[in-house]
Amino acid sequence: MDSDQGKLFIGGISWETSEEKLRDYFGQYGDVLQAVVMKDKTTGRPRGFGFVVFADPAVLDMVLQDKHTIDGRMVEAKRALSREEQQTNARAGNLNPARNTSGGGNIRTKKIFVGGLPPTLTEDGFRQYFEAFGFVADVVIMYDQSTQRPRGFGFISFDTEDAVDRVLQRSFHDLNGKQVEVKRALPKEANPGGGGRSMGGSYQNYGASGGNTSSYDGRMERYMQPQGTGGGFPPYGSSGYSTAGYGYGPATNGVGYGGYSGYTGAGAGYGGPAGAAYGNPNVPNAGYVSGAPGAPRSSWNSQGSSGYGAMGYGNAGSWGAQNAGAGSGGPGSVPAGQSPGGAAGYGNQGYGYSSYGGNDGSYGNPAGYGAVGGRSGGTPNSNVGGPGGAELQGSGGGYMGSGYGDANGNSGYGNAAWRSEQSQASGNYGAPQANGPHGGQVGYGGGYGSSQARKAQQQ
DNA sequence: GTTGAGCGTT
Numbered sequence: 001m002d003s004d005q006g007k008l009f010i011g012g013i014s015w016e017t018s019e020e021k022l023r024d025y026f027g028q029y030g031d032v033l034q035a036v037v038m039k040d041k042t043t044g045r046p047r048g049f050g051f052v053v054f055a056d057p058a059v060l061d062m063v064l065q066d067k068h069t070i071d072g073r074m075v076e077a078k079r080a081l082s083r084e085e086q087q088t089n090a091r092a093g094n095l096n097p098a099r100n101t102s103g104g105g106n107i108r109t110k111k112i113f114v115g116g117l118p119p120t121l122t123e124d125g126f127r128q129y130f131e132a133f134g135f136v137a138d139v140v141i142m143y144d145q146s147t148q149r150p151r152g153f154g155f156i157s158f159d160t161e162d163a164v165d166r167v168l169q170r171s172f173h174d175l176n177g178k179q180v181e182v183k184r185a186l187p188k189e190a191n192p193g194g195g196g197r198s199m200g201g202s203y204q205n206y207g208a209s210g211g212n213t214s215s216y217d218g219r220m221e222r223y224m225q226p227q228g229t230g231g232g233f234p235p236y237g238s239s240g241y242s243t244a245g246y247g248y249g250p251a252t253n254g255v256g257y258g259g260y261s262g263y264t265g266a267g268a269g270y271g272g273p274a275g276a277a278y279g280n281p282n283v284p285n286a287g288y289v290s291g292a293p294g295a296p297r298s299s300w301n302s303q304g305s306s307g308y309g310a311m312g313y314g315n316a317g318s319w320g321a322q323n324a325g326a327g328s329g330g331p332g333s334v335p336a337g338q339s340p341g342g343a344a345g346y347g348n349q350g351y352g353y354s355s356y357g358g359n360d361g362s363y364g365n366p367a368g369y370g371a372v373g374g375r376s377g378g379t380p381n382s383n384v385g386g387p388g389g390a391e392l393q394g395s396g397g398g399y400m401g402s403g404y405g406d407a408n409g410n411s412g413y414g415n416a417a418w419r420s421e422q423s424q425a426s427g428n429y430g431a432p433q434a435n436g437p438h439g440g441q442v443g444y445g446g447g448y449g450s451s452q453a454r455k456a457q458q459q
Numbered sequence: 460g461t462t463g464a465g466c467g468t469t
Contacts, residue, residue: 113466142465
């Protein structure tokens with residue numbers, strides 16, 4: 001972690017050892033930017049460890065070689081683990097943190113968290129200082145919601161990684177004589193239900209142009225219930241389709257909260273985001289968070305493109321034949337008058353993780369991972385008329401694997417079935433011959449192929 | 460007594 005270079009963990013220190021003592025002691029190796037002794041938050045009792053940050057990371061080499069005795073206790077100095085590493089290790093149980101020089105943090109935003117702000121600092125002053133590093137897209141100082149007191153930290157948003165990097169050259173900056181600490185801001189999480197504004201508002205469009213929202217909803221209830229075998233197919237959830245993927249593309253391109261504007265109508269009940277990817281010309285690019293102009297984004301998400309939220313609803317299949325003519329004029333569009341209730345498929349649902357990695361592009365795959373929705377429903381069509389018709393046959397299958405999706409939304413590698421002729425012919429995404437009690441099946445279709453699959457079947 | 464604290468709205 002950039003800002004944690006030069007940071008030492010000091011373990012086993014005496015309860016008598018003060019921060020000043022730490023600073024003094026380690027000051028003999030080099031400039032100490034910060035020395036802290038951690039204390040129990042509630043009791044105030046020292047916890048027996050602390051941190052020392054050197055201005056020059058190179059100093060660590062020296063310090064790490066020596067033994068240190070402070071206040072009569074032998075203390076242990078180690079490189080401090082970054083928080084990310086800690087969390088990662090804890091969660092993954094990974095004992096091999098791989099601290100490397102490329103910046104351990106695996107999540108990058110173009111925002112900087114600034115801690116230790118003096119209460120008197122104004123946003124103007126804040127901004128002016130950081131403008132020296134690059135274009136400041138946004139500045140915010142946080143205040144307590146009720147007391148309006150400054151909370152002592154804030155954020156600076158830049159428009160380039162470079163500016164961020166320049167700031168992070170040093171973990172401490174001097175604003176008018178007060179020292180503040182900078183870190184790359186943690187990406188705010190796209191948490192459904194968490195009430196993030198980032199997700200709000202963009203769903204409203206749903207059905208707007210289609211005009212049959214309500215009927216669709218009604219169907220939805222019925223379709224989805226029996227469909228429950230989907231086993232908590234997350235995108236469905238309470239909030240409906242709109243939440244579909246929490247595409248989360250931290251990394252270079254910033255957070256791309258997928259799941260915007262699922263059903264912008266565009267004629268087909270489900271035109272959805274897949275449009276762009278799957279070539280439905282009627283669908284203006286909804287869904288992708290990508291750089292598409294007009295794609296809704298979080299207001300604090302000044303980042304550029306490619307969130308690639310990997311949403312789905314890719315296919316032309318509309319809910320109910322009545323929709324059909326309207327939309328999905330794209331390739332493989334579904335002819336009007338299709339089977340009642342139609343089989344709707346949701347393509348490419350899921351959680352797209354976009355562009356992990358640095359801005360060096362080494363991982364900068366614009367597409368990232370997209371969990372490809374769709375179930376691996378097995379035997380084609382054999383369920384017609386079968387029990388529980390609303391359920392996908394072969395439903396044990398779970399999702400059809402995740403794969404790499406490319407920027408064009410093609411579903412992934414290792415998932416060849418989706419592309420294969422057989423697959424399309426077999427229509428294994430919810431057979432259109434829906435004989436279920438509710439007049440239709442809901443199939444999780446592969447965005448790419450499903451409508452074609454149906455088409456093929458009809459022919 | 461051995462890995463922190465603060466992370467988002469206006």
